[in-house]
Amino acid sequence: MTLRDIMKYIESEYKVINHTPCEICGGDYLTEDIQIALIDDIPYDLCACVCSHCGHEKIFEFSAPFINENGMKKIRNNLN
Numbered sequence: 001m002t003l004r005d006i007m008k009y010i011e012s013e014y015k016v017i018n019h020t021p022c023e024i025c026g027g028d029y030l031t032e033d034i035q036i037a038l039i040d041d042i043p044y045d046l047c048a049c050v051c052s053h054c055g056h057e058k059i060f061e062f063s064a065p066f067i068n069e070n071g072m073k074k075i076r077n078n079l080n
């Protein structure tokens with residue numbers, strides 16, 4: 001999988017986040033941080049989001065079996 005494919009995957013995650021209204025006030029979530037965590041040996045992409053209206057925090061979990069640490073570093077470099 002190329003970095004471009006990974007970025008597409010991340011973009012689709014952002015779409016899910018953008019289409020999920022805050023469960024408290026219905027506002028929009030903003031992504032604050034992305035982390036990779038291993039759950040049962042499967043890498044998960046954990047997006048820490050905060051509501052832009054009320055500040056409610058929510059963690060979005062996406063399975064990301066293709067992502068390793070090097071891939072994640074590339075993504076972080078690309079985002080910054």
Ligand SMILES: [Zn+2]
Pocket residue numbers: 022023024025026027051052053054055056
């Ligand atoms: Zn809210």
